[in-house]
Amino acid sequence: MMIPVLVQSMIDPTRDIAQARLRVLLTTDLHMRLGSYNYFTGQEDPGAGLFYLAPRIEAARAAVDASLLLDGGDFLQGTPLADEIAAMGTLPHPMIAAFNHLRYDAVTLGNHEFEYGLDYLQKVIDDCHAPVVSTNVRTGPTDSFVAPWALIKRSVACSDRQTRDLTIGIIGFAPPQITEWSADILNGVLHIEDAISAALTHIPQVRRAGADIVIALCHGGPDTTTHRTRMENPASALAGLQGIDVVLMGHLHRTFPGPEFAHMPGTDCVRGTIHGTPAMMPSCHGKAFGQMDLSLTLDGGGNWAVADHTVQMIGAEKGLTVGASDMARALMPQLAAPHAATVKRLAEPICDTPIALTSYFAAIGRDETADLLARVQADVIRNHLRGTPFADLPVLSSTAPFAAGGHGGPTNYLNIQPGPVRLRDCTAMAPFDNPVCAVLQRGWQIRAWLERSAAYFNRLEPGQADQPLVSGHIASYHFDTIHGLEYVIDLQCDAQAAPLLSFEKGRIRDLTLNGQRLNDDTLVVVATNAYRARGGGYLVTADENDIVHTSRKGLRELLITALTLGQVTPRSPRRVWRFAPMPGASVLFGSSPRAKALAHHIPGLTALDITTDGFAQFRLAL
Known part of the structure; x- marks a missing residue:
């Protein structure tokens, strides 16, 4: 007679028993670009804006069984329309309404989120259905401004025809210099820890809470230098940390993978890795979103790992009209008054x-x-x-x-x-x-x-x-x-x-x-x-x-x-x-x-x- 416990002990915990796939989608540095109107020139700027990405984001999610939609920060400020909306106190904020419409799974904060003050920011993000995470932004020695991390669960279809639960930990990092760049607004009420210091504190917590893989939303890019305290762009250092499986970047308004980062040590600008860790950054202003398809393996010990990945940048379809987006049709009435007021004011x-x-x-x-x-x-x-x-x-x-x-x-x-x-x-x-x-x-x-x-x-x-x-x-x-x-x-x-x-x-x-x-x-x-x-x-x-x-x-x-x-x-x-x-x-x-x-x-x-x-x-x- 076979004894179950002996059978279990004979399983090799390092041997893969199943494979699964997870699609991760990223927007970053939207800077309140929903539509394509360029307030600096007074003209339409085709090919930019979240309204124009929305149909392709929805299609990318619908094409797979398991996906995540994330944002890397700097979504709140950056256009005269954003200033008008802040002055009018419009709530829910149109960008948050867009996040909710597209069912974002998590969002992190960039430096420009703080430029209207903490009270306004808190009111804005209170309406966000997705968790807003920032691992290194604190209001006190142990008090976080928002949740330092979040867990997101997905059911993934595995190669052995079983469906299993996968728990993804999301952590996020903002530039420590925010408190200096916006010192007059923040008035000493905020402390932003070094990203690596915060990561070393919170990664074990995320893992103990049940995260099978950990994705870092870094509002910063890679840097050629070795880690130094309070780096503005700590993505390279984060990618080298044990316990982080994917690094998603922003802040630089550039595209990774891409040849412009080929000079940086540890980067593979074709496959999209930094120190071997999958990484991507999809430009800015809603010109494109990043799509990373992860191939995951599950070993006999119940441990998930990223075995392979592919990255691509997806822009809006040429000729796509704003009316093609359900989200645009839902939000345009809310934007009509602040848009008209902004255009009139800027013409003075x-x-x-x-x-x-x-x-x-x-x-x-x-x-x-x-x-x-x-x-x-x-x-x-x-x-x-x-x-x-x-x-x-x-x-x-x-x-x-x-x-x-x-x-x-x-x-x-x-x-x-x-x-x-x-x-x-x-x-x-x-x-x-x-x-x-x-x-x-x-x-x-x-x-x-x-x-x-x-x-x-x-x-x-x-x-x-x-x-x-x-x-x-x-x-x-x-x-x-x-x-x-x-x-x-x-x-x-x-x-x-x-x-x-x-x-x-x-x-x-x-x-x-x-x-x-x-x-x-x-x-x-x-x-x-x-x-x-x-x-x-x-x-x-x-x-x-x-x-x-x-x-x-x-x-x-x-x-x-x-x-x-x-x-x-x-x-x-x-x-x-x-x-x-x-x-x-x-x-x-x-x-x-x-x-x-x-x-x-x-x-x-x-x-x-x-x-x-x-x-x-x-x-x-x-």
């Missing part, structure tokens, strides 16, 4: 400009909008430093182009023609209304700042034609220009890593202030946004004590006030920086097709053909 004229203000050629140091923003920032800081020990220091101003193509596509450029400057133009120039900070910097810190920014460009070979100018590894909003200086960028040199101790082989040459060499010990004040001043993008080396002033108002509001009162007026700016001459060499870069008509105004620039992704190609002789 602020001032006139005698010249065109464009960002078409920001990649080669020509951006009229940057000059305008720089002067507003510098004026604000000079006024606040009067009567202080810093009043006599030179005031510089840093800017970076938000609308400079990239993942925003060939329409992602500023194009304000001579005539009225409207409120929507100011919003486009300053899409995030961050406070302005005065940061003390020494000459060596300025040089290091510019060296890191210059990593935006590829290294070039002398005498070689048609080399790609932009590396693609760094977003345009991390390419800073520091106004008030003049300098040369020498692209024959390698990009420098931080921190820099020697600048002998650096890219930044002939760095001058008021026509004089900027010495390493020269003390200056730089006007910059709060995000950059407190470490956003890892460009600035500054102690908290070096931030000697932070404005109460954001840059957008300050810009509108300055233009309305005539405190600054648009002008043709003086060049801040130039590329070092390189005889026989030329570079290629992309811009808007509309920029082709302006190419003849710039020496050495030639307009070429339109590429398959819709950008106009330009050649610049160095």
Whole structure:
């Protein structure tokens, strides 16, 4: 007679006894983009918005037996419509209503969720049917702002023809810098722990609670550096932790897997893994969602594992109309009033400009909008430093182009023609209304700042034609220009890593202030946004004590006030920086097709053909 307990003891616990499949769908960085209307340009922007993804999300879920739909954060803020909805106090919030309509399974918080304050955020997420998780956001030493993790159960059909329960643990991580970027709003009531520290605390809890696999929703991307405390982009470090089976990323507005991350150690930009862990990131603004199909195995000990996976990015069908979405038809009535109010408000004229203000050629140091923003920032800081020990220091101003193509596509450029400057133009120039900070910097810190920014460009070979100018590894909003200086960028040199101790082989040459060499010990004040001043993008080396002033108002509001009162007026700016001459060499870069008509105004620039992704190609002789 066979004894059951002896039979059980003969089972090899390491041998797979069944396989199953789970489909994971991800949206991230929606930034309140439901429809396709672009409030910055006043035109429709086809191919973006959750309304247009909804039918394909529903189809992707219907095609499999077991699936999860998740969001990686930054869904609440990012368009003028979001500001209008917050001002009107519309509840339930339309984005939450959309999440509920599509039956999201879990959502995590990004940095921009907090920009309307904690009270508003709490009211908004109270209406979310899906659990909202954030593992590292706390209101006290042991008190979480929202649930640190959640368990989701699915029934999965297995290869041995049995149906089994699968429990998925969901954890989520926000950038620790939120409390610094939004210090004026959060007022010390929030603490955000280092992601790895929080993960090491909570992964065992999730596992003990019954999670068979754990998915990390990281509102941050991979980073080339090894882990350091309070990383803004900790996805690589999370992927290396035991107990995390999948890492889903956001925050960078980029796509993974993809070639732009090929330079990062530990990444497989074809299969979509970081340190062997499945990972994906589906761009932003509802242009696409990520679909990851997991192949799971169950061993004789009852342990599930991810054996294989595939990743793809799925965008809206071309020609899809908003009426094709049941969700859009349900939510459009709720959006009608705030949409109309937003469009009317943004059409208000602020001032006139005698010249065109464009960002078409920001990649080669020509951006009229940057000059305008720089002067507003510098004026604000000079006024606040009067009567202080810093009043006599030179005031510089840093800017970076938000609308400079990239993942925003060939329409992602500023194009304000001579005539009225409207409120929507100011919003486009300053899409995030961050406070302005005065940061003390020494000459060596300025040089290091510019060296890191210059990593935006590829290294070039002398005498070689048609080399790609932009590396693609760094977003345009991390390419800073520091106004008030003049300098040369020498692209024959390698990009420098931080921190820099020697600048002998650096890219930044002939760095001058008021026509004089900027010495390493020269003390200056730089006007910059709060995000950059407190470490956003890892460009600035500054102690908290070096931030000697932070404005109460954001840059957008300050810009509108300055233009309305005539405190600054648009002008043709003086060049801040130039590329070092390189005889026989030329570079290629992309811009808007509309920029082709302006190419003849710039020496050495030639307009070429339109590429398959819709950008106009330009050649610049160095």
